[in-house]
Amino acid sequence: MKFPQLKSKLILAPMVGYSDVAFRVLCRRFGAGMCFTEMISANAVVNGGVEVQLVNEEKPVGLQLFGKNAGVMLEAGKKFEKKVNVIDVNMGCPRVDIMQGGYGAALLRNKKEIKNIISALVDGLNIPVSVKVRKCRGVVEIAKIIERCGGSAIIVHGRTVKQGYSGKSDWKVIKEVGDNVDIVVIGNGDVNNTEDAEKMMKETGCDYVMIGRTALKNPRIFAGKNNCDSKEIFLDYLELAKKFGVNFNNIRNHAILFTKGMRGGARIRERINKCRELDGLEGLFNKLG
Ligand SMILES: Cc1cc2nc3c(=O)[nH]c(=O)nc-3n(C[C@H](O)[C@H](O)[C@H](O)COP(=O)(O)O)c2cc1C
Secondary structure (H helix, E strand, O other), X not given: OOOOOOOOOEEEOOOOOOOOHHHHXXXXXXXXXXXXXXXXXXXXXHOOOOOOOOOHHHOOEEEEEEOXXXXXXXXXXXXXXXXXXXXXXXXXXXXXXXXXXXXXXHHHHOHHHHHHHHHHHHHHOOOOEEEEEEOOOOHHHHHHHHHHOOOOEEEEEOOOOOOOOOOOOOHHHHHHHHHHOOOEEEEEOOOOOHHHHHHHHHHHOOOEEEEOHHHHHOHHHHHOOOOOOHHHHHHHHHHHHHXXXXXXXXXXXXXXXXOOOOOOHHHHHHHHHHOOOHHHXXXXXXXXX
């Protein structure tokens, strides 16, 4: 099955605590080709322990699952296949608790499990399956396995597990993967502005560019702009967050990020951290100059 043809080359990354429905809709309105949900536990989905809010307006949207059991992953994917355009498998999370459970980037060490999971999802679902990986030993071979199993796209984050989220993202790995597979390749890591996105596509030949942290500070990057009025953007986000009933922790996470770089930001963040409810947070933002 083919990965959808997107109207923009830029995609919002899955980010726990940030890639909620309001932020995804905001990024789509600015022109993101597609957004991914944060990673969702396949076990929790199957046990009925999570709800993921998805709305038509945000389509095309990808839902990211983490899990290690092919049957459970498929059962979880089935619950969403009519609501989303792509199911993505997390094989890149470096968090210790996740990896110790055998999830996320731990799967990169287990080619048999990769085969089992991707084949089960591809055979059992009626929508495309993508996989998000990190730079690792044998990543090209892993990409080929994903392609052979019918995966539609591979998202390559050019940092190793050891690097976590710091240090340089190695774009050469993105190119190497792209040179060896014919499925869609999405490059990720270290895109700090629109010029970087262009550069990544030129240097690596990737089909799309996935943007994480830069988009959190400036979702207008999807509109081709390298800066934004943080207060205005936050209030737009807040409007959507209220409409969709996004949880307060996510709203506070965004509030904290949007004040980074603002004059007096540190003091504002101290007050945000003390907010326990929406009214207080909204009042605080409305008073900002
Ligand atoms: C707060 C935070 C949460 C993240 N959550 C996820 C996640 O749920 N799934 C995932 O595959 N990657 C996750 N990532 C990794 C990002 O999707 C992305 O690969 C990484 O930030 C590198 O891209 P960047 O340099 O553009 O930020 C997360 C990153 C951050 C900073």
